[in-house]
Amino acid sequence: xxxSSIILTLLLTFTLTSWCQAPKVWKSGNIYQAIxxxxxxxxxxxxxxxxxxxxxxxxxxxxxxxxxxTAYLSLTRGDGGxxxxxxxIRELLGVIRTQELLSARRIDGGEQMFSRAxxxxxxxxxxxxxxxxxxxxxxxDVVWSIRKFKPDVIINRFEHNPTRTTHGHHTSSAILxxxxxxxxxxxxxxxxxxxxxxxxxxxxxFMNTGWWFYGSRDAFEKADKSDLLTLDIxxxxxxxxxxxxxxxxxxxxxxxxxxxxxxxxxGTSMEYIKLLKGDMPASGxxxxxxxxxxxxxxxxxxxIGPMVExxxxxxxxxxxxxxxxxxxxxxxxxxxxxxGYWKTVKSQDxxxxxxxxxxxxxxxxxxEHLYAPRSEISIRFEATNRSSVSSxxxxxxxxxxxxxxxxxxxxxxxxxxxLNKKTTIKESVNLTAPYWLTEEGTLGMYKVKDQKxxxxxxxxxxxxxxxxxxxxxxxxKYTQQVPYKYNSPEDGPVYRPLExxxxxxxxxxxxxxxFNKGQSKDVEVKVKSAASDQSGKVYLPLPExxxxxxxxxxxxxxxKGAEQSFTFQVTPPSSQSEIFVSPxxxxxxxxxxxxxxxIDYDHIPYQSVLLEPKAKLVxxxxxxxxxxxxxxxxxxxxxxxxxxxxxxxxxxxxIDDITSETLSRYNAVVMGIRAYNIWDNLxxxxxxxxxxxxxxxxxxxxxxxxxxxxxxxxxxxxxxxSRQRVTVEEAPVTILAPEHPVMSTPNKITGAxxxxxxxxxxxxxxxxxxxxxxxILASNDPGEDPLKGGLLVAPFGDGWxxxxxxxxxxxxxxxxxxxxxxxxxxxxxxxxxxx
Numbered sequence: 001x002x003x004s005s006i007i008l009t010l011l012l013t014f015t016l017t018s019w020c021q022a023p024k025v026w027k028s029g030n031i032y033q034a035i036x037x038x039x040x041x042x043x044x045x046x047x048x049x050x051x052x053x054x055x056x057x058x059x060x061x062x063x064x065x066x067x068x069x070t071a072y073l074s075l076t077r078g079d080g081g082x083x084x085x086x087x088x089i090r091e092l093l094g095v096i097r098t099q100e101l102l103s104a105r106r107i108d109g110g111e112q113m114f115s116r117a118x119x120x121x122x123x124x125x126x127x128x129x130x131x132x133x134x135x136x137x138x139x140x141d142v143v144w145s146i147r148k149f150k151p152d153v154i155i156n157r158f159e160h161n162p163t164r165t166t167h168g169h170h171t172s173s174a175i176l177x178x179x180x181x182x183x184x185x186x187x188x189x190x191x192x193x194x195x196x197x198x199x200x201x202x203x204x205x206f207m208n209t210g211w212w213f214y215g216s217r218d219a220f221e222k223a224d225k226s227d228l229l230t231l232d233i234x235x236x237x238x239x240x241x242x243x244x245x246x247x248x249x250x251x252x253x254x255x256x257x258x259x260x261x262x263x264x265x266x267g268t269s270m271e272y273i274k275l276l277k278g279d280m281p282a283s284g285x286x287x288x289x290x291x292x293x294x295x296x297x298x299x300x301x302x303x304i305g306p307m308v309e310x311x312x313x314x315x316x317x318x319x320x321x322x323x324x325x326x327x328x329x330x331x332x333x334x335x336x337x338x339x340g341y342w343k344t345v346k347s348q349d350x351x352x353x354x355x356x357x358x359x360x361x362x363x364x365x366x367x368e369h370l371y372a373p374r375s376e377i378s379i380r381f382e383a384t385n386r387s388s389v390s391s392x393x394x395x396x397x398x399x400x401x402x403x404x405x406x407x408x409x410x411x412x413x414x415x416x417x418x419l420n421k422k423t424t425i426k427e428s429v430n431l432t433a434p435y436w437l438t439e440e441g442t443l444g445m446y447k448v449k450d451q452k453x454x455x456x457x458x459x460x461x462x463x464x465x466x467x468x469x470x471x472x473x474x475x476x477k478y479t480q481q482v483p484y485k486y487n488s489p490e491d492g493p494v495y496r497p498l499e500x501x502x503x504x505x506x507x508x509x510x511x512x513x514x515f516n517k518g519q520s521k522d523v524e525v526k527v528k529s530a531a532s533d534q535s536g537k538v539y540l541p542l543p544e545x546x547x548x549x550x551x552x553x554x555x556x557x558x559x560k561g562a563e564q565s566f567t568f569q570v571t572p573p574s575s576q577s578e579i580f581v582s583p584x585x586x587x588x589x590x591x592x593x594x595x596x597x598x599i600d601y602d603h604i605p606y607q608s609v610l611l612e613p614k615a616k617l618v619x620x621x622x623x624x625x626x627x628x629x630x631x632x633x634x635x636x637x638x639x640x641x642x643x644x645x646x647x648x649x650x651x652x653x654x655i656d657d658i659t660s661e662t663l664s665r666y667n668a669v670v671m672g673i674r675a676y677n678i679w680d681n682l683x684x685x686x687x688x689x690x691x692x693x694x695x696x697x698x699x700x701x702x703x704x705x706x707x708x709x710x711x712x713x714x715x716x717x718x719x720x721x722s723r724q725r726v727t728v729e730e731a732p733v734t735i736l737a738p739e740h741p742v743m744s745t746p747n748k749i750t751g752a753x754x755x756x757x758x759x760x761x762x763x764x765x766x767x768x769x770x771x772x773x774x775x776i777l778a779s780n781d782p783g784e785d786p787l788k789g790g791l792l793v794a795p796f797g798d799g800w801x802x803x804x805x806x807x808x809x810x811x812x813x814x815x816x817x818x819x820x821x822x823x824x825x826x827x828x829x830x831x832x833x834x835x
Contacts, residue, residue, distance in 0.1 A: 022493065022495050023361065023362075023363055026356035028239075028317040028318075028320055029237075029239030029240050029241075029317075030240070030356070031315075031320050031353060031356050031357060032239055032312075032315055032317065033064065033067075033237075033239060033240070034349065034352070034353050034356070035308065035311055035312055035315065035323070035327075035353060036067055036312060037067040037349065038308045038330075038346060038349060038350060038353070039067075039294070039295070039305055039308045039309065039312075040066070040067035040068060040293050041292075041293050041294065041295060041297055041298070041342050041346075042066075042068045042069070042152050042153075042288050042291060042293035043068055043069040043070070043071070043149065043150060043151045043152055043153075044062045044066075044068050044069070044070045044071075044151055044152070044153045044154075044155060044287070045070075045071050045072075045073055045113075045145070045146065045149055045151035045153070045154045045155070045202075046058065046059055046070070046071070046072045046073065046110075046154075046155050046157065046208075047072075047073045047075075047142070047154060047155070047156050047157065047173055047174070047177040048072070048073075048074060048075070048156070048157035048158060048170070048173050049074065049075050049076055049119075049157075049158070049167070049169035049170050049172065049173040050074060050075075050076055050078045050081070050097075050119060050169065051074055051077065051078040051097040051098070051100060051101045051255060051258070052078070052252075052255045052258050052260055053074065053157050053158075053170070053173075054072045054074065054101075054104075054157065055157065055208055055271070056104065056108050056247075056248040056249075056251040056252045057233045057244065057245060057248040057269065057271060058155065058208060058231075058233065058271055058273075059072060059105075059108045059109070059110040059248070059251070060108040060109060060110075060233075060244050060247045060248045060251060061231065061233040061235070061244050061248075061271070063108060063109030063110050064108070064109050064237060064240075064244060064247065065233075065235050065237075065244060066288070068288070068293075069111070069345065070109065070110045070111070071110055071111040071112065071113055071149055071151075072101070072105070072110055072111070072112055072113065073113040073114070073115070073142070073145050073149075073455075074101065074112070074113070074114055075114070075115045075117045075138060075141075075142070075169070075172075075173050075176070076094075076114070076115070076117045076118060076119035076169065077094035077095075077097055077098050077114060077118075077119065077436075078093065078094060078097035078119050078258075079091055079093055079094035079097075079118060079119040079120075080118075080119035080120050080121035080122070080759060081093065081097070081119065081258065082258075082635060082673070082674070083096070083257045083635060083636060084256070084257055084258060084259045084635040084636075084674065084677075084678065085256055085257045085601065085635070085636065086257070086601070086635075086636045087636045087637055087638050088257075088599065089809075089810065089813070091437055091609075091611075092597060092599060092609065093257065094119070095434060095437075095599060095607050095609055096257050096599060096601070096604065096607075097255075097257060097258075098114070098434075098457060098458060099458075099604035099605060099607060100254045100255050100256065100257065100603070100604060101254075101255075101457070102457055102458070102604075103254040103603060103604055104251040104252065104254040104255065105251075107247060107250050107251040107254065108247055108248060108250075108251035111149075112457040113145050113148075113149065113455045113456075113457065114436075114455060114456075114457060115138050115141035115142060115145070115454070115455070116137065116138065116141055116436065116441075116445050116446045116447075116448055116454060117133045117138045117141070117444065117445060117446075118133075118441060118442070118443065118444050118445055118446055119169065120132055120443050120444055120759065121727055121759040121760050122167065122725060122727045122760065122763070123167065123168030123169055123727060124165065124167075124168055124727055124781055124784075125165075125168045125171075126168045126171040126172040126175060127168075128168055129168035129169050129171075129172040130172050130175070131444075132443055132444035133172065133444040133445060134442075134444060134445050135176075137445060138172075138176055138445075139176050139179060139180060139183075140190045140193075141454055141455070142176045142177060142179075142180040143180045143183050143184045143189065143190050143193070144190070144193055144197065144451070144454055144455060145454075145455045146180055146181075146184040146200055146202065147184055147193060147197035147198060147199065147200045148197050148455055149455075150200045150341050151200075151202050152202060152203050152204070152288065152291050152293075153202060153203060153204050153205075153206065153287045153288065153291075154177060154181060154202050154204070154205045154206070155205075155206045155207070155208050155273060155287075156173070156174045156177050156178070156205070156206070156207045156208065156276070157170070157173070157174070157207075157208050158170040158171060158173060158174040158207070159171065159174055159207060159213060160174035160175045160177070160178040160207075160276075164215075174207070177205070178205065178276065178277075181202060181205045181276075181277055182277070184199065184200050184201065184202070185199050185200060185201025185202075186199060187199050192451075193451065196451060196452060202278070203278050203279075203290075203291055204275065204277065204278030204279065204281075204287060205275075205276045205277040205278055206229070206273040206274060206275055206276060206287065207273065207274045207276055208271065208272070208273050209228065209272050209273065209274045210271070210272060225272065227274060227275060227280075228272045228273065228274050229272065229273045229274075229275070229281065229284055229285055229286075229287065230270060230271075230272055230284060230285060231270065231271045231272070231273070231285060232268055232269065232270055233245070233248075233269050233270070233271045234265070234266070234267050234268045234269035234270075236266070242264075243264070243265075243266050243267075244269075245264055245265045245266065245267075245269050246264030246265070246266065247264075248262075248264070249262040249263060249264035249265070250262075250264065254603060256601075256603055259677075259708070273287070295308075297342070298337060298340065298342050298343065299337070299338060300336070300337055300338065301334075301337055301342075303333070304330060304333055304334065307326070307329065307330050307333065308330060310326070311323050311326045311327060311330070314326075320356070320357040321357050321358055321359070321387035321388065321389055323357055324354055324357050324358055324387070324389045324471070324472060325389070325472050327350060327353060327354050327357065328354060328471055328472045328473075328474045328476075330350060331347070331350050331351065331354065331474065331476065332474055334346055334347055334350065335347065351476055351478065354471060354476065355478065357387070358385055358386065358387040358389050358391070358471070359384075359385070359386030359387055360383070360384070360385050360386070360387075360391070360411075361382065361383070361384040361386065362382065362383045362384075362467055362478060362480055363381075363382050363480060363485075364379050364380070364381045364382075364396075364398070364465035364480055364482045365379070365380050365382075365482065365483060365484065365485035365495075366378065366379055366380075366463075366482060366483070366484050366485070366498050367380070367484070367485075367486070368484060369484035369496050369497070369498060369499055370499050370501060370530050370560070370561060371425055371498065371499065371500055371501070371530065372425075372500070372501060372502060372503040372530045372531045373425055373426065373427045373428070373429055373431075373500065374424065374425060374426075374427050375424070375425055375530075375531055376422055376423070376424055376425075377401065377422070377423060377424070377425055377463070378420070378421070378422050379398060379403070379420070379421055379422075379423070379465070379482065380418065380419075380420050381396055381417075381418070381419040381420075381421070381465065381467075382416060382417065382418055382419075383411055383416070383417045383467060383469075384411070384414065384415070384416040384417065385411035385412070385413060385414070385415075386413070386414050387413060388413050389471065389472060390410075390471070390472055390473070391410070391411045391469055391470065391471045391472070392408060392409060392410050392411065392469065392470040393407050393408075393409045393411060393417060393467060393468070393469055394406070394407055394408060394468045394469065394470055394475070395407060395466075395467075395468035396419065396465065396466065396467055396468070397465070397466040397468075398421075398423060398463065398464075398465055398466075398482070399462075399463065399464040399465070399466060400425060400426055400429045400462040400463040400464065400500075401423040401424060401425055401426060401463065402423055402424060402426065403421060403423035405419075405421075411469075425463070425500065429462040429463070429500055430459075430462045430500070431462075431500050431501055431502065431610060432459070432461070432462070432497070432498075432499045432500045432501060432608060432610070433459060433609065433610040434458065434459055434609060435448060435450070435453045435456070435458075435459045436448055437609065437610075437611065438610075440612075461481060461482070461497070461498065462500050463482045463498055463500065464479055464480065464481060464482060465479070465480045465481075465482050466478070466479050466480075467479075467480065482498055483495045483496060483497055483498055484496045484497070484498050495605075496605070496606045497605060497606060497607070497608065499596075499608050501530045501596060501608075501610065502530065502592050502594055502610075503529065503530055503531045503534060503587070503588060503592070504527060504528070504529055504530065504531075504534055504536070504585050504587055504592040505527070505528045505529075505530070505592070505594060505595050505596050505613075506525065506526065506527050506528075506538060506583045506584070506585045506592060506593060506594070506595060506613050507525070507526050507528075507583070507595035507596075507613040508523060508524060508525055508526075508581075508583060508613060508615040509523070509524030509525070509526065509565070510524070510615065510641060510645065511614075511615050511616065511638075511813065512615065512616050512618065512642060512645060512812075512813060512814075512815040513570070513615060513616070513617045513618070513645060514618050514620065514622070514642075514645040514646045514815070514820060515570075515572045515617065515618065515619040515620070516619075516620065516621075516622055516646065516647070517619075517620075517621055517622075518571070518572055518573065518574040518619060520569055520570065520571040520572075521569075521570055522567045522568070522569055522570070523540060523548075523567070523568045523569075523570045523615070523617070524565055524566070524567055525538055525540055525553075525565070525566050525567075525568060525583045526563055526564070526565045526566075527555050527557065527563065527564050527565075527566070527585055528557075528561070528562070528563040528596075529557040529559070529560060529561065529562055529563075530560065530561070531560055532558060532559055532560045533557075533558060534555075534556075534557045534587055534588075535554070535555060535556040535557070535587060536554075536555060536585055536586050536587025536588070537552045537553065537554055537555070537585070537586045537587075538552060538553050538555055538566060538583060538584070538585050538586075539551070539552045539583065539584045539585075539586070540568045540570070540581060540583050540584075541581065541582070541583075541584060542570065542579070542581060543579055545572075545573040545577065546570065546571070546572055546573065546577070546579060546617070547570070547571045548568045548569065548570050548571075549568070549569045550568070553566040553568075555585075570617065572617065572619035573619065575619075576619055576620055576621065576817065577618070577619045578616065578617070578618045578619075578756075578815065578817070579616070579617050580614050580615070580616055580617075581614070581615055581616075581617055582612055582613050582614050582615075583613055593612065593613060594610050594611065594612065594613065595610070595611055595612075595613035596608050596609070596610055597609045597610075597611055616814070616815035618815045618817055618820075620817040620820065620821070621747075622646055622747060622817075622820055622821050622824055623746035623747055623824065624646060624647055624648065624746065624824045624827070624828065625667075625745075625746055625824075625827075625828035625831040626667030626668055626698070626827055626828055626830055626831045627647060627648050627649050627667065628648075628649050628651075628665065628666050628667045628668075629643060629648050629649065629650045629651070629666060629667065629668050629669075629670060629827060630650075630651055630652075630653050630662075630663065630665075630666040630668070630669045630670070631643075631650050631651070631652050631653070631669075631670050631672065632652070632653050632654075632655065632658070632669070632670070632671050632672060632675055632682075633652060633672040633675070634671060634672035634673045634674040634675030634676075634677070634678050634679070634702070634704075635672065635673050635674040635675075635677075635678055636672070636673075637672055637673055637809040637813075638809075638812070638813045639670070639672065639808060639809060639812050639813075640652055642812040642813060642820075643812075643823075643827075646820055646824065648827070651666075655679050655681050655682055655685060656681075658685040658688060658689065659688060660688050660691060660692065663688070663689070663692040663697060664692065664695070664697070666697070667697075667698065667827070667830055667831065668697065668698040668699070668700065668826075668827045668829075668830060669689070669692065669697060669698070669699050669700070670699075670700045670702070670827075671699075671700065671701045671702060672702060672809075673702045673703055673704075673809050674703070674704050674705065675701070675702075675704070676701070676704045676709055676710050676711055676714060677704050677705055677707070677708050677709060677710065678710075679710065680710055682710055682711065683710045683711040686711050686713055690713075690715075690716055690796070690801075692799070693716065693796045693797060693799035693800065693801050694716075694796055694797030694798065694799060695797065695798060695799065696797070696798035696799045696830060697799045697800075697830060698799055698800045698802070698826075698827065698829045698830040699799070699800070699801050699802065700802040700804065700826050700827070701714060701715070701801075701802065701803050701804070702804060702805075702808060702809065703762070703763055703764045703804070703805040703806075703807075704721065704764065705721065705764050706720075706721040706722070706723075706764075709721070714803065715773075715792075715794070715801055715803055716772075716794065716796040716801055717769075717770035717772045717773060717794060717796075718769070718770050719766040719768060719769035719770060719773065719789070719792065719803065720766055720767060720768040720769070721764055721765075721766055721767075722764065722765060722766065722767035722768075722789070723764060724764070724765045724767055724787050724789065725760065725761075725762060725763035725764065725765065725787075725805075726760060726761035726762055726763075726765075726779045726780060726781055726787060726790070727760050727761075727781055728760070728761070728781050728782065729757040729758055729759055729760055729761060730757070731761050731779050731780060731781055731782075732779065732780075733751070733754040733761070733777055733778070733779045734777065734778040734779070734786065735749065735750075735751075735776070735777060736775055736776055736777060736778055736788065737774055737775070737776050740774060740776060740793065741825065741828070741829055742776055742791070742793055742802070742822075742825045742826055742829060743776060743822075743825065744825075745825060745828060746824070746825065746828055747821040747822075747824060747825055749818070749821060749822055749825065752818065753817070753818025753819075753821055753822060754818055755818065756816050756817070756818070757807075757811055757814075757816055757818075757819070758810055758811065758814045758816065759807065759810050760807050760810070761779050761790070761806060761807065762779075762790045762804075762805040762806035762807050763805055763807065764805050765787050765789035765790045765805040766789035766792060766803065766805070767787075767789055768789075769789060769792055770794075772794045772795075773792040773793065773794045773803075774792070774793050774794065775788040775789060775791070775792055776791040776792070776793055777790055777791045777806075778790075789805065790804065790805045790806050791803075791804045791805075791806060792804070793829070799830060800829035800830055802826050802829070804826070808823055
């Protein structure tokens, strides 16, 4: 393939990456706006660090008002944050946040890009961030993204040289963008990229500033703004029936796992951007001033602009199909241009507009969601032309299979063309998996071997349908996703991604198994089939010192989608030991060792993730008292399952379940993370909860944030939540009260119990508290003062109250031995003698 063809294929793949959605509904206003956008050949790239860092007001403004091609480059996928809607953390949270960003872009009109940087958690300075990320590799990704997207203008969200403490990821995103601006146009920098992309030098680099960078609104009002561009982004779009701010709010509200619901506003709304590099636009408002954004920037394309302008002038909102003959002529003229960036972008845009004007409904759907390579697949093709425009289907091809059929079928007005076919999926198709998770990366970087994939928001699906049409005498090819489609009695048509998977999956029943003092425990292993008539053996390989009975199980699964469970009795060594184990299936002359994890939320497409089926087995010395535990979930975590691993009987309660009588049945009550941020009605139960403590119960409240706190009385005595945190997981921990029961009974806690922690020590520690609380631990990041508010304990009446900001929701699921021992001591407080 020629180099120019590789570049254009790469660009087309990037523009088409939005899979498994119901067909887009185009209204006349959307079509008109898209035609207007045909005549603007300019692009903006917005750069920041995480999902939710982006300013959706500016993205919507440039996409919908200026009509520029607009994208957001988020250096990470937000893997290291918290999840307010479910238990997913780390890589699975990154999958959710990726899809939330894509949902946001579908609303505000932008596109989405990423680097390989892994969000490893909060970082207090860019030096740490850039060391963990691998500075040069992430910089190369930013350069790659610029060369791939070819922005005229780049806008950074954050300062590259901040004068105040901020998130290290934020500053790093600005530093790398600042450097990449000058490097992306040089042929001698990352020259290995140049077989796939061309050097590109943007014209201007800005920073999206505002009062928060000045410390207060008053300080910003008084500041010299002569070097700022001022934009009124509150514009109203009559053809859409929404203001820019309302669109932006709807877009931002897609960040549901971060609680970013936003109420739209109307009226004037100002944004400010500061020039960092390039020439200052004289107008003070137009970032594209002096940049040719007309068709004349494309060689031989000057005549296309007037053709599009005439279509705009004559557009009929009641009959968009009247524009199709003229749009087809424009499409033909674009195809006569030399191959290049804008030819590829605008060819795809005008194809979608032609389809929308015709009301041309095309889809290819499957009646199942799960397939293995070499299996038979049934596809229903539909094409319905809801206009009088002359059109024919000449050919349909199903990529990833052997199906290819020549046709000569006229698509008459409002007469559906339906074709049902069975074919076989090729053995060579790629399995369905997020491309950045197919190989093990590092703490700071995902591993992606294929350079062409870097920047893409998600993996391209293997099964696609290609419709070759003749529209008004011109050949036009359309590519459609192939989802699984079914009818729900409640929701009507539902679309779900079509998954190509191994024939067999295998997983363990739990991700962590805690063994106490060398005692044996059953480990459950599940085998699931993605094809019928599968038989073989399943093993649980263990290292020396660990044993299992039996050595293997035979399985025979007749039906596709069925699952069988098996039990291995595992015995650990007598000494403390931690291992990771991955079950293996042998069948069909092959070995299988992958599990499929499903993520199902209403606001994003159904996600299936193939991962190594890794479980952690930990043999520890742990004692427990008070086995009956009530757990009230907050944002969602897996701690109840983890506690059951060490012998507790845990019952999850709803807020409505909380009564004095109910709570009295339990030795301890545990509040899940952010419970007091999530549940409005929890404040009405707080008196009963504290009364439970007063009468002898033990209450453990895990971290909450001061923002959106539902009560002003978290504890029996006052304390103040802060944003203080310890981000370094290896940070030294000092035991301030070694003889306190929470550090001594029933497990004697030592420095060894703070080894092997993951991601962080804790977050949102209290920074002020009543003297009746005993601070138990102190820890701090390098160069900072010790923070003593991470674990506060106070007797209250006959019971115990505990507030803790340490990250048990990460440490227990990660199988950290010391975390279990300390948590057991907290739960045991009601069964100990007070100091």
